[in-house]
Amino acid sequence: MILLLGGLACGILAGAAAQSGRLCTMGAIEDAIVARDHRAAKAWALAAAVALLGTQTLQWFGVLDLRESIFLAPQFDWLAALAGGILFGFGMALAGTCSFGLLVRSGRGDLRAMVVAAIIGIAAFAFTAGALQPVRSLVAGHFAIDLEAWGGASLETAITQTLGPGWSMAAAALIAIALALPALLDRRVRRRLRLLVAALGLGLAVIAGWTVNGISAQALLEPSRVESLSFVAPVGRLLLQIMSEPVQYASFGIASVGGVALGAFLVAAWKDELRWEAFDDPREMRRHMIGGVLMGIGGVLARGCTIGQGMSAASALAYSAPIVILGVIIGANTGLALLLEGRPFWRLGTDR
Numbered sequence: 482m483i484l485l486l487g488g489l490a491c492g493i494l495a496g497a498a499a500q501s502g503r504l505c506t507m508g509a510i511e512d513a514i515v516a517r518d519h520r521a522a523k524a525w526a527l528a529a530a531v532a533l534l535g536t537q538t539l540q541w542f543g544v545l546d547l548r549e550s551i552f553l554a555p556q557f558d559w560l561a562a563l564a565g566g567i568l569f570g571f572g573m574a575l576a577g578t579c580s581f582g583l584l585v586r587s588g589r590g591d592l593r594a595m596v597v598a599a600i601i602g603i604a605a606f607a608f609t610a611g612a613l614q615p616v617r618s619l620v621a622g623h624f625a626i627d628l629e630a631w632g633g634a635s636l637e638t639a640i641t642q643t644l645g646p647g648w649s650m651a652a653a654a655l656i657a658i659a660l661a662l663p664a665l666l667d668r669r670v671r672r673r674l675r676l677l678v679a680a681l682g683l684g685l686a687v688i689a690g691w692t693v694n695g696i697s698a699q700a701l702l703e704p705s706r707v708e709s710l711s712f713v714a715p716v717g718r719l720l721l722q723i724m725s726e727p728v729q730y731a732s733f734g735i736a737s738v739g740g741v742a743l744g745a746f747l748v749a750a751w752k753d754e755l756r757w758e759a760f761d762d763p764r765e766m767r768r769h770m771i772g773g774v775l776m777g778i779g780g781v782l783a784r785g786c787t788i789g790q791g792m793s794a795a796s797a798l799a800y801s802a803p804i805v806i807l808g809v810i811i812g813a814n815t816g817l818a819l820l821l822e823g824r825p826f827w828r829l830g831t832d833r
Contacts, residue, residue: 483700487693488733492740493747495686495710495788499585500745500754502679504528506787507578510570510813515821520673523664524680529795530660531684536691536709536796537637537653541646545695551708552785552794552801553634560624562801565782566790566808572775573809574816575768579787580712580776584738588745591758593766597773602717604777609714613778621782628800636798653798686710687792694733709796710737711789713780783808 498504502524509521539545547553573579576597578586583601586594607613628634633642640649664670670677690709698707715734722735749755760766780786783805785794791809795802 483693483697484733485731485736487689487697488731488736489740489743491686491690491693491710491733492737492742493744494689494740495581495683495737496585496588496741496744496746497748498679498682498686498744499581499741500589500748501682501752502673502675502677504676504679504683505578505582505585506791506809507573507582507813510810511817514814514817519663520667520670520676523667523670524673524676525791526660527664527677528680528683528687529792530657531681532687532792532796533653533660533798534657535684535688537650537657537798539688539691539695540637541650545691545707546698547635547637547691547707547797549698549707550797550799551706552790552797552799553638554784555627555629555634556625557628557634557801558622558625559801559804561621561782562784562804563808564620565779565784566805567812567815568775568779568808569783569786569805570779570809570812570814571816572772572777572779572812573787574813574820575772576776577769577772580716580780581710581741581786581788584712584716584741585745586758588742589749590755593758593760593769596766597769598716599720600770600773601713601777601780602720604774605713605781606717606721608778608781609717617781631800635800656798683792687788687796690733690737690793691796697733708733709793711785711793712738712741713777713786713789717777779812 504521504524506525509525512518512520513522536545536547540547576583580598580601583594583598587598608617631639633639637649637653640652664677664680687709691707694707694709711734715732715738718732719735719738722731760769776786783790784801785805787809790802790805
């Protein structure tokens with residue numbers, strides 16, 4: 482019950498923050514690349530800084546043992562992480578937002594987002610343990626490296642083992658400052674109070690996710706995989722949950738998925754932003770559906786989405802986070818070039 486209620490609360494906070502401040506990963510990347518407007522990207526980095534500092538503080542005070550995190554597996558397939566990030570970023574560009582953004586849009590009445598979110602969940606499960614699992618076995622796991630040989634599965638563990646725990650906390654603080662300063666020093670960002678509040682809310686939601694899982698793990702008195710917010714595999718598990726199990730058996734991830742949509746709905750209703758939206762034509766629907774499939778497959782390969790890797794894994798100082806985010810940026814940039822410049826790619830989104 483702790484995980485169920487905690488996941489719901491964390492999801493509500495994240496969804497409400499994103500909806501109130503219009504904070505979207507794809508929007509931040511598009512603004513930076515196309516319009517050379519980096520305000521949203523700086524706010525996104527600020528959210529990551531808040532999540533990082535809070536998470537490492539929890540680790541410092543023993544509330545949380547990040548060594549049990551799902552993002553810190555000792556075997557790390559760096560090529561799958563990069564390729565998964567590229568696929569996810571490309572799909573994100575085709576669909577216009579990431580898996581988290583789709584849940585936010587679903588909460589305010591976007592039927593397109595509901596359809597694509599469901600496709601992400603189906604593709605993720607098919608690629609993990611369903612019809613596409615043989616393909617995953619062919620492409621994943623061949624370039625895995627043993628991170629324990631590098632001093633641990635995260636920068637925090639490597640620094641702690643080498644220099645001591647105090648140095649790891651100092652390193653986390655310096656990284657958080659480096660991420661936060663661009664937003665805090667930009668007058669245009671500081672004038673957009675809603676964007677700053679949204680960044681703070683999203684960062685706090687990630688911290689709260691770790692807290693809930695840490696407390697639950699301690700209450701069970703046995704080792705268990707701890708996690709925070711991520712929105713690829715949990716969407717697929719939600720579909721299975723709806724069809725096969727009572728709600729009281731829902732996990733943290735499943736509850737957080739519903740919480741995001743609910744939080745976005747509450748803010749949209751309060752601000753009179755609820756709108757029914759649908760696909761304009763079959764071409765747009767095809768583009769969005771392919772984007773959903775790519776995000777589902779890419780999210781499995783990368784072991785997370787822009788929130789799962791970009792916020793949660795990054796807050797745990799996982800080595801995978803910068804690699805996946807690099808891949809997401811590469812994929813999103815490629816997708817934007819296709820959509821804006823009309824380069825041939827199965828004629829998606831063009832009349833040619």
